[in-house]
Amino acid sequence: MTAALGRILILSSLFAASLGAVIAFASAMRRNAQSYSWAKRLAYFYAATIVGANLLMVYALVTNDFSVSYVAQVGSTTVPLWIKVVSLWSSLEGSILFWGGVMGAFVGAALYFTGDRHPDAAPWATGVWLACAAFFSFLIAAPSQPFQTVLQPLTEGPGPNPLLQNHILMAVHPPTLYLGWVGMTIPFGLASAALLTGRFGLDLLRTMRTWLIISWTFLTIAIVLGGWWAYEVLGWGGYWAWDPVENASLLPWLTATAAIHSAIVVERKNSLKSWTATLVLATFVLTILGTFMTRSGVFNSVHSFTQSSIGPTLLVFLAASLLWSVFLIATRIDKIGDERPLGAGASREGMFLVNNLLLVLFTLTVLIGTVFPLIVEATSGKQMSVGRPYFDKMAVPIGIALLLLIGVGPALPWGKATKLQIRKSFATPLITGAVIGVVGFALGLRNPWAVATMFVAGLAAHVTMREMWLPSVQRWRSGNHNVADVVGGQLVRSHRRFGAYLVHAAMIVIIAAVAVSSTMQVSQQIELAKGQSATVGGYQLTFAGHEMINEPHRQAIASRVAISRDGKDLGSLTPRMNYYEMSREPIGSPDVLSGPKQDLYLSVLNADTENQTVALQVYINPMIGWIWICTGLMALGSIIVIIPTRSRRETVTGDEARVLSPSESLKATLALGQEK
Amino acid sequence: MSDVTKKRNRWFALGALAVALVAFGVITAGGIGENLVYYWSPSELQKAGDKAYGATIRLGGMVSTGSIQKVSNTSLEFDVHDAAGKVHVKAQGVPPQMFREGIGVVVEGTMTRAGHFEGKRLMVSHDNKYQAPKDGQHPDVKQLMETTKNME
Numbered sequence: 001m002t003a004a005l006g007r008i009l010i011l012s013s014l015f016a017a018s019l020g021a022v023i024a025f026a027s028a029m030r031r032n033a034q035s036y037s038w039a040k041r042l043a044y045f046y047a048a049t050i051v052g053a054n055l056l057m058v059y060a061l062v063t064n065d066f067s068v069s070y071v072a073q074v075g076s077t078t079v080p081l082w083i084k085v086v087s088l089w090s091s092l093e094g095s096i097l098f099w100g101g102v103m104g105a106f107v108g109a110a111l112y113f114t115g116d117r118h119p120d121a122a123p124w125a126t127g128v129w130l131a132c133a134a135f136f137s138f139l140i141a142a143p144s145q146p147f148q149t150v151l152q153p154l155t156e157g158p159g160p161n162p163l164l165q166n167h168i169l170m171a172v173h174p175p176t177l178y179l180g181w182v183g184m185t186i187p188f189g190l191a192s193a194a195l196l197t198g199r200f201g202l203d204l205l206r207t208m209r210t211w212l213i214i215s216w217t218f219l220t221i222a223i224v225l226g227g228w229w230a231y232e233v234l235g236w237g238g239y240w241a242w243d244p245v246e247n248a249s250l251l252p253w254l255t256a257t258a259a260i261h262s263a264i265v266v267e268r269k270n271s272l273k274s275w276t277a278t279l280v281l282a283t284f285v286l287t288i289l290g291t292f293m294t295r296s297g298v299f300n301s302v303h304s305f306t307q308s309s310i311g312p313t314l315l316v317f318l319a320a321s322l323l324w325s326v327f328l329i330a331t332r333i334d335k336i337g338d339e340r341p342l343g344a345g346a347s348r349e350g351m352f353l354v355n356n357l358l359l360v361l362f363t364l365t366v367l368i369g370t371v372f373p374l375i376v377e378a379t380s381g382k383q384m385s386v387g388r389p390y391f392d393k394m395a396v397p398i399g400i401a402l403l404l405l406i407g408v409g410p411a412l413p414w415g416k417a418t419k420l421q422i423r424k425s426f427a428t429p430l431i432t433g434a435v436i437g438v439v440g441f442a443l444g445l446r447n448p449w450a451v452a453t454m455f456v457a458g459l460a461a462h463v464t465m466r467e468m469w470l471p472s473v474q475r476w477r478s479g480n481h482n483v484a485d486v487v488g489g490q491l492v493r494s495h496r497r498f499g500a501y502l503v504h505a506a507m508i509v510i511i512a513a514v515a516v517s518s519t520m521q522v523s524q525q526i527e528l529a530k531g532q533s534a535t536v537g538g539y540q541l542t543f544a545g546h547e548m549i550n551e552p553h554r555q556a557i558a559s560r561v562a563i564s565r566d567g568k569d570l571g572s573l574t575p576r577m578n579y580y581e582m583s584r585e586p587i588g589s590p591d592v593l594s595g596p597k598q599d600l601y602l603s604v605l606n607a608d609t610e611n612q613t614v615a616l617q618v619y620i621n622p623m624i625g626w627i628w629i630c631t632g633l634m635a636l637g638s639i640i641v642i643i644p645t646r647s648r649r650e651t652v653t654g655d656e657a658r659v660l661s662p663s664e665s666l667k668a669t670l671a672l673g674q675e676k
Numbered sequence: 677m678s679d680v681t682k683k684r685n686r687w688f689a690l691g692a693l694a695v696a697l698v699a700f701g702v703i704t705a706g707g708i709g710e711n712l713v714y715y716w717s718p719s720e721l722q723k724a725g726d727k728a729y730g731a732t733i734r735l736g737g738m739v740s741t742g743s744i745q746k747v748s749n750t751s752l753e754f755d756v757h758d759a760a761g762k763v764h765v766k767a768q769g770v771p772p773q774m775f776r777e778g779i780g781v782v783v784e785g786t787m788t789r790a791g792h793f794e795g796k797r798l799m800v801s802h803d804n805k806y807q808a809p810k811d812g813q814h815p816d817v818k819q820l821m822e823t824t825k826n827m828e
Binding site for chain 2: 361364365368369372382383384385386387388389390393394525527577585586588604605606607615617
């Protein structure tokens with residue numbers, strides 16, 4: 001019954017999206033506003049059905065309805081409620097369904113908030129959104145099919161993949177990633193519309209940038225949460241391994257970051273319009289490539305790819321979106337041209353250009369290293385991979401150069417910088433950089449790249465702080481000495497500037513933390529009998545014994561280790577081996593004692609319950625906690641950036657002096673982007 | 677700016693771009709070439725000859741019965757075999773919880789000229805899809821490798 005209703009919802013969503021796309025394109029070509037209103041209705045109907053199908057699946061999972069094929073595949077009566085809900089995206093079919101649901105939410109929101117603001121662009125954009133939506137509904141309706149009816153349902157299921165049950169972060173990481181990836185469809189549609197209509201005005205640019213920043217923020221959080229999950233669950237003491245799945249999420253992030261920056265040049269200098277549109281199209285294609293890489297099984301092996309039901313279909317969609325993008329760029333790029341030549345190299349816009357080139361270079365480097373083994377396996381059948389040293393070797397210099405730009409770009413004026421200006425704006429930041437570099441060296445940093453990173457980070461941090469508080473400092477100097485008024489005034493009037501520099505500041509700390517944690521990690525294996533102690537990096541570890549833990553969905557051996565440092569008791573850590581019914585091998589689960597200076601990280605290599613001994617892998621990871629904290633700051637900065645400015649709000653209402661309702665002001669924000 | 681200097685500038689820019697692209701290509705190709713990780717079975721490793729010395733290899737196969745010798749708490753030796761070959765492995769580090777005779781393992785390391793495989797990391801498959809072969813059968817090495825491909 002539920003399964004049949006689910007199938008009806010999916011088929012309705014497929015019907016509404018395909019018909020809506022056709023009508024939207026037709027109305028765009030004939031400029032027929034009335035038929036466009038039908039496309040809009042179909043789009044809302046699409047959003048309602050696909051989101052409804054997701055809610056129905058969650059209902060089936062929570063009520064253990066094993067007559068639905070997907071519930072039979074991943075459901076279980078014994079797992080806690082949150083795992084039942086999370087099971088929606090724990091396996092292939094469900095994750096594609098969830099993908100569709102996020103698409104529905106984005107298309108609905110984009111139409112509601114920004115659809116009416118751009119009468120020429122909206123029909124084209126709606127057509128593109130619904131075409132993408134139709135494709136994903138097709139994936140759910142035909143090759144992946146989560147809503148099949150199980151004729152003789154069982155009363156119990158296996159539960160989702162144990163690795164996903166192992167940590168609460170699995171409830172958060174996939175949805176944020178999907179919000180980031182699927183969200184890129186909205187700027188993609190708007191950029192396509194700009195190319196198709198040949199008009200890429202400032203209003204459309206700001207709308208596109210706002211959606212880009214929203215998706216970028218989700219993607220940023222998702223990438224870091226993925227790293228955090230790996231750190232807390234996988235037990236190898238790190239957070240990033242240049243794994244194809246990780247690279248898949250990084251690639252569109254890099255191009256989206258480039259697009260957000262080049263959009264500023266469009267706004268200020270009316271240049272780089274077609275380049276910005278190209279970056280947005282590339283970002284979307286890379287999200288589809290990422291979906292293909294993570295969802296088709298192609299990275300397990302080219303051989304399992306053809307067994308995956310959705311792999312070939314996704315490949316067709318990837319090719320179609322790539323062709324569409326190349327076609328638009330090749331035929332329409334001169335239509336939105338109107339490029340003004342950029343001025344001198346030593347200027348703000350010059351640095352934006354270098355930033356974009358470096359980000360594209362970074363993208364190419366990661367893309368080549370990720371795809372190369374696939375091509376080799378497809379052509380010669382030989383299995384291999386590109387090792388981490390390749391990515392590290394390439395990413396470190398590019399990363400340091402980008403960090404340097406965070407310091408150099410904002411310190412240069414638009415137009416052309418004079419020698420005197422350059423000398424004046426870099427003198428003190430260079431000193432700060434040198435001081436931070438020396439401090440890093442004194443604290444034990446020896447890797448030359450890490451010391452260089454510290455130097456550049458110090459310089460960038462100085463410039464960022466100076467630029468962040470510049471409006472306040474100016475107001476203070478002009479005679480206003482009321483601190484609350486000065487700072488409050490800045491936050492209200494130039495919050496976009498403040499938010500952007502907050503993102504930069506957080507990024508600087510993240511890069512510094514990555515440099516320190518990857519070069520200063522202490523790693524040691526120890527074996528302890530019950531009551532025995534060992535000292536690693538100043539921590540005294542005493543093995544207190546194994547504890548058997550019985551939970552409804554798993555059993556575990558927890559090895560309790562008491563921690564002290566300089567005679568001070570720091571409590572105990574209990575790294576575990578978790579045993580799941582459906583899994584032959586136990587799954588280790590590390591335990592971490594986090595601090596501002598460093599983390600103590602323990603994972604069990606071998607737990608011998610008979611002889612009461614334990615073999616532990618001990619890591620001491622300096623500064624890692626700052627990565628997670630600063631990602632929160634980055635998200636906060638992005639939210640501050642997309643808050644509407646007061647003056648903008650007034651222009652929306654025109655002369656009428658009335659207060660906007662929250663939904664109106666949100667509409668205004670999303671439609672207009674931000675005032676600068 | 678006159679047309680001539682404009683043209684000259686354009687050629688200069690194109691030339692610089694071409695040089696940069698070639699340099700990038702060379703660096704990337706070199707970087708990939710130096711850092712390839714080969715996925716080999718014992719017989720493939722033996723066939724590779726000189727290529728195996730110093731290269732990063734993931735060796736996948738079965739732990740031979742009766743071959744495990746514990747040298748110390750953090751080092752051990754064992755043989756890994758498939759249908760047609762056998763390689764002696766010296767591995768550093770505490771073996772994983774499920775390490776025992778007759779199971780499929782993947783060892784990352786390199787081949788030494790002394791004739792043994794120097795293992796730096798020892799992995800036992802965590803994948804549920806991989807079924808341990810019944811006694812006397814040989815594992816599908818490719819399938820075994822796949823189960824550890826995304827493990828770090």
